[in-house]
Amino acid sequence: MSDLxxxxxxxxxxxxxxxxxxxxxxxxxxxxxxxxQARILADAARLQTNRxxxxxARDLFANWPxxxxxxxxxxxxxxxxxxxxxxxxxxxxxxxxxxxxxxLEDYFAPANPFEDPL
Amino acid sequence: xxxxxTRRARETWTDAELLAAFAAGDARAASLLTERxxxxxxxxxxxxxxxxxxxxxxxxxxxxxxxHIAPDWQDGGAKVxxxxxxxxxxxxxxRLRKRRGTDLEDADQVLDERPSVQEHLIEKDxxxxxxxxxxxxxxxxxxxxxxxxxxxxxxxxxxxxxxxGVEAVESLTARGKRNLASALASRKGELGYx
Numbered sequence: 001m002s003d004l005x006x007x008x009x010x011x012x013x014x015x016x017x018x019x020x021x022x023x024x025x026x027x028x029x030x031x032x033x034x035x036x037q038a039r040i041l042a043d044a045a046r047l048q049t050n051r052x053x054x055x056x057a058r059d060l061f062a063n064w065p066x067x068x069x070x071x072x073x074x075x076x077x078x079x080x081x082x083x084x085x086x087x088x089x090x091x092x093x094x095x096x097x098x099x100x101x102x103x104l105e106d107y108f109a110p111a112n113p114f115e116d117p118l
Numbered sequence: 119x120x121x122x123x124t125r126r127a128r129e130t131w132t133d134a135e136l137l138a139a140f141a142a143g144d145a146r147a148a149s150l151l152t153e154r155x156x157x158x159x160x161x162x163x164x165x166x167x168x169x170x171x172x173x174x175x176x177x178x179x180x181x182x183x184x185x186h187i188a189p190d191w192q193d194g195g196a197k198v199x200x201x202x203x204x205x206x207x208x209x210x211x212x213r214l215r216k217r218r219g220t221d222l223e224d225a226d227q228v229l230d231e232r233p234s235v236q237e238h239l240i241e242k243d244x245x246x247x248x249x250x251x252x253x254x255x256x257x258x259x260x261x262x263x264x265x266x267x268x269x270x271x272x273x274x275x276x277x278x279x280x281x282x283g284v285e286a287v288e289s290l291t292a293r294g295k296r297n298l299a300s301a302l303a304s305r306k307g308e309l310g311y312x
Contacts, residue, residue, distance in 0.1 A: 019299045022248045023267045026165075029157040036160070036174045037152060040181045044140070044148035047185045051143075 133198035134191065141188040148185070155199060156181060158269055159206050165264045166210040168249060176213065180206045196278055203271070204279045207261060214257075251301035258282075259294035266291045 128136065128150055136154075139147035156177055163173035183205050184198070191198070252260050258280065265276045266287075273291075277284045 018302055019295065022244065022298075022302060025244055026161075026248055026268045027270065029161050030164075032152070032157050032160060033174065036178065037156070039178050040152050040156060041148060043178065043182050044152075044185045045145060047182075048140070048143060048145060048148070051141075051189070 134193040137184070137188050137191050137198055138193070140185070141191070151184070151198075152181065155184075155202055158199075159202060162203060162264060162269055163206050163210055165249065165252060165268065166207070166261065167213060168253060172213055173210075176206055176209045179209055197275070200271070200275045200278055203265065203269070203275075207279055211257075247302060247305055248298075251298050254301060255294050255297055259290050259297065262287055262290035263294035263298065267295065 128139070128146060131139070131147075131150075133151065133154065136147040136151050140151065159180060160173055160177045163176040164170050167173050167176070180202055184202060196204075252264065255263065261280060262276055265271045265279060266273070271279070273284050273287045276287045276291075280287065280290075282290075
């Protein structure tokens with residue numbers, strides 16, 4: 001007697017041949033309908049094909065706008081960081097009307113308006 | 119594990135190994151997994167839904183989910199078959215919920231007119247009698263009895279599928295079987311068991 005049958009009898013107490021026979025009959029697995037098997041395998045093949053196909057050229061360049069943006073930003077950073085600093089004007093006048101001020105010369109050699117030139 | 123292997127070699131593989139082979143591109147692994155897992159799944163879904171055509175759709179949907187999860191499957195956890203029963207159960211519950219509110223008499227009529235898969239194997243009266251008795255059980259009792267006494271799963275496996283404790287499974291199967299026995303007892307002669 002199988003373990004399952006012993007357990008079944010232990011669960012319901014007295015022997016129950018009818019129910020055991022019913023359940024034994026019900027354990028026979030039906031054959032898989034051919035069309036269902038075909039559908040299942042078609043799904044599997046489709047997923048497998050999609051998963052393993054080589055990426056097409058259009059997929060490789062699909063993200064070109066973001067890549068181009070990043071590359072452009074990096075190039076601009078390099079130019080600003082390492083090339084000619086004269087691009088930055090450090091002698092800009094305060095109000096755009098006065099003379100330009102040189103911090104070094106004007107501090108150490110200030111002009112004296114009361115000094116007699118003679 | 120490398121492939122290709124012969125079909126005979128693959129037949130000794132576990133479900134998890136076959137699933138890994140499928141994920142690696144082995145098409146024959148899908149065929150073997152289908153042969154192994156789909157028939158019991160169809161029997162289970164048919165018992166839960168009482169509708170062979172809907173049960174076929176459930177099996178197809180469950181197998182699609184299996185193909186999808188194949189690359190991420192972690193061997194060492196739940197068995198593939200247990201996971202698949204759980205998916206099929208949830209799909210059946212969804213369909214039963216949607217069906218609620220439809221005319222049950224019409225549904226029975228459709229079932230009667232449709233050739234049943236099981237009719238090829240067991241006598242229709244006995245099949246129907248057990249199905250009717252199962253249908254009268256509360257949902258969880260029905261699921262537990264089918265998984266334990268028809269699908270032959272262990273109580274810990276059923277606990278995973280039903281998402282309850284093992285003790286609760288034992289209680290459900292015991293009560294379910296008692297109820298089945300009393301429902302079928304009066305039909306013993308009618309079903310040709312005397």
